[in-house]
Amino acid sequence: MSSTERFLMCPPDLYTVDYVINPWMEGNIHKSSRETAIQQWHGLHKLLKESAQIECITPQAGLPDMVFTANAGLVVGRRFVLSRFLHRERRGEEPFFKQWFAEQGFEVFELPADLPFEGAGDALWDRDGKRLWAAYGFRSELDSHPHLARWLECEVLSLRLIDPRFYHLDTCLCPLEGGYLLYYPPAFDARSNRLIEQRIPAEKRIAVNEADAARFACNAINLGRRIIFNEAGGELKTRLEGLGFSVSETPLSEFIKAGGAAKCLTLRLTEPAPKRAKPSTTVLSRELKLEGHLLDSGLLDRALEATVQSGGSFQILHFSLGKQRQSTSNADIKISAPGQDVLDKIMGQMIELGAVMAQRLEDNAELKPVVQAGVAPDEFMSTTIYPTEVRVGGDWWRVQDQRMDGVIVVDAERKIARCTLFRYLKVGDRVVVGSKGVRTVRRTESRDLRSSAPAEHEFSFMGAGVSSERRVEILVDQIAWEMQRIREREGRIVVVPGPVVVHTGGGEHLAWLVREGYVQALLGGNAVAVHDIEQALLGTSLGVDLKIGSSVEGGHRHHLKAINLVRGCGGIAKAVEQGVLTGGIFYECVRREVPFSLAGSIRDDGPLPDTQMDLIKAQEEYARLLKGADLILMLSSMLHSIGVGNMTPAGVKLVCVDINPAVVTKLSDRGSIESVGVVTDVGLFLNLLTQRLKLSAG
Numbered sequence: 001m002s003s004t005e006r007f008l009m010c011p012p013d014l015y016t017v018d019y020v021i022n023p024w025m026e027g028n029i030h031k032s033s034r035e036t037a038i039q040q041w042h043g044l045h046k047l048l049k050e051s052a053q054i055e056c057i058t059p060q061a062g063l064p065d066m067v068f069t070a071n072a073g074l075v076v077g078r079r080f081v082l083s084r085f086l087h088r089e090r091r092g093e094e095p096f097f098k099q100w101f102a103e104q105g106f107e108v109f110e111l112p113a114d115l116p117f118e119g120a121g122d123a124l125w126d127r128d129g130k131r132l133w134a135a136y137g138f139r140s141e142l143d144s145h146p147h148l149a150r151w152l153e154c155e156v157l158s159l160r161l162i163d164p165r166f167y168h169l170d171t172c173l174c175p176l177e178g179g180y181l182l183y184y185p186p187a188f189d190a191r192s193n194r195l196i197e198q199r200i201p202a203e204k205r206i207a208v209n210e211a212d213a214a215r216f217a218c219n220a221i222n223l224g225r226r227i228i229f230n231e232a233g234g235e236l237k238t239r240l241e242g243l244g245f246s247v248s249e250t251p252l253s254e255f256i257k258a259g260g261a262a263k264c265l266t267l268r269l270t271e272p273a274p275k276r277a278k279p280s281t282t283v284l285s286r287e288l289k290l291e292g293h294l295l296d297s298g299l300l301d302r303a304l305e306a307t308v309q310s311g312g313s314f315q316i317l318h319f320s321l322g323k324q325r326q327s328t329s330n331a332d333i334k335i336s337a338p339g340q341d342v343l344d345k346i347m348g349q350m351i352e353l354g355a356v357m358a359q360r361l362e363d364n365a366e367l368k369p370v371v372q373a374g375v376a377p378d379e380f381m382s383t384t385i386y387p388t389e390v391r392v393g394g395d396w397w398r399v400q401d402q403r404m405d406g407v408i409v410v411d412a413e414r415k416i417a418r419c420t421l422f423r424y425l426k427v428g429d430r431v432v433v434g435s436k437g438v439r440t441v442r443r444t445e446s447r448d449l450r451s452s453a454p455a456e457h458e459f460s461f462m463g464a465g466v467s468s469e470r471r472v473e474i475l476v477d478q479i480a481w482e483m484q485r486i487r488e489r490e491g492r493i494v495v496v497p498g499p500v501v502v503h504t505g506g507g508e509h510l511a512w513l514v515r516e517g518y519v520q521a522l523l524g525g526n527a528v529a530v531h532d533i534e535q536a537l538l539g540t541s542l543g544v545d546l547k548i549g550s551s552v553e554g555g556h557r558h559h560l561k562a563i564n565l566v567r568g569c570g571g572i573a574k575a576v577e578q579g580v581l582t583g584g585i586f587y588e589c590v591r592r593e594v595p596f597s598l599a600g601s602i603r604d605d606g607p608l609p610d611t612q613m614d615l616i617k618a619q620e621e622y623a624r625l626l627k628g629a630d631l632i633l634m635l636s637s638m639l640h641s642i643g644v645g646n647m648t649p650a651g652v653k654l655v656c657v658d659i660n661p662a663v664v665t666k667l668s669d670r671g672s673i674e675s676v677g678v679v680t681d682v683g684l685f686l687n688l689l690t691q692r693l694k695l696s697a698g
């Protein structure tokens, strides 16, 4: 019965490794022996001939990879989808294969130009012909899959390849008779592995190890209960034999030098037509528009990289490049994804980058009701710091209270959309889900500024992401200038100091800023207040005398003593009232009625009566004090600064100062174009800043 099976092969008379288009070919140019190749090919031919008929296509000069007939195209019944090779080196094979199949009476289907698909190298039928496993990631484009489903009237399951050594699906997956699947799981991304596990029951999955995969054990020809491959380890062979397969090994080392083995050297011509399944594919696409300094700012690059990283694919439908230095470019991009989950993820990223949906301009945002208080509908769209608009009843509404990591609730009656947190969701609230009808408004990122700061991608008029020591002075000048202007127009400057401000001798400078009206709110933790007060009361910070720079006798008790004193007074304000606390940052806050909020944490000593140990309340206080902020100074406090960053919409200038560049990068990364990082000692920074302000005050 298997003798009715027919295969196409191509004799290796002109075979050689002539170029490098996969990692196996590297270092192998002209290193294969034609003589051995011919011998090995005949070995395979002979084995296969025992159970099948073999047709041969004439090899062509200059097309050494033509021996790998698996890549000619995809056969099913009397239909043939011709390959479109990714690499120029192999494109010359296409007309020869096309002609051969047309002459044999196949109906030949051709994919649109520029849509790579490498035939049975990347598309494999389950042995019962019910479904087609199709790969993308290296040689074939995801967008070819819907064509296959339509033309071949079958279900296509898209798998993403991620290991360049296994660049074709047939190098790492082989459906076997009886519903078995021989495959190498690490060659696929997690989502593809899940798909395989959903479709193939555990007892039918035969996962091979790396050693077998590297010997091309998955590159197998399966004929009934027969398996032919290059070679495999004893364990795998025993396992296959235990399942009733007979295994034949035939050496193909000369072809492995080009990245192919048994299966690649053959193309099955007798693939039964599937039982007219309803064509199906989970591949989805969407078109969107991007505008801005797409090239200079790296925006396009980031958009495309994010798409591929997330498991999707793209096509640029139209691109127009701004000709002048200041003119912007725009691009129409088609994004494809193997399923809704991936598409939503990519769309979320695109919206964050400021993309606007193209043909979906008419879509309204999709809303789903909250059914359990404090819990969002599963597909909720999570918010960013960027100004966002949602489309409701045909109109775009600006989202209020924009913040990061929230959800958007639409109140149709009051005609508002606003950001909120899970914990505030009430049953019946209507939450925006998916990515339809949502857009973010990003300010065009300036090309000049961007190009001056290497690794950073977000910064501002004030200069560049993370600064070098030499730039600190210039930055401080700009920050001082900005602070003066804010004070003049009675704007809001919020400071988020860590205890290091006090340790490094910056306490007196920050106190000065408060006294002079440069601070409208102060957000910190227990420690900054404790150290400031210890400094004011006892002249030390964590027991260290800052004037002499060393620990004083019994100094380690000092901070506890400070806490105890304030506790005795009933709080910081009371300590000031009672004349106990007479200087320092918090003294000035009380005197100038500058509100502060201290958020507690597990490590806090004391804590001070003012420290809010209910963190939800603390978050609320922070959020309240941040409202309307024009400038936020984050001074060596990572935790509280990250919290503040999440609550702050884009457009608020952030200045992050820390001695550790990693912290500065982390913080300025969360900010928008307006954020600036300063890597320096915070005490020095504050010293410089106050000097600058005093100077220009005359």
Ligand code: ARG
Pocket (backbone or CB within 6 Å): 021, 022, 025, 065, 068, 070, 071, 090, 120, 121, 122, 168, 170, 171, 258, 259, 260, 261, 263, 264
């Ligand atoms: N050198 C060929 C290429 O890189 C090898 C093709 C192997 N064929 C296959 N079906 N995996 O295209």
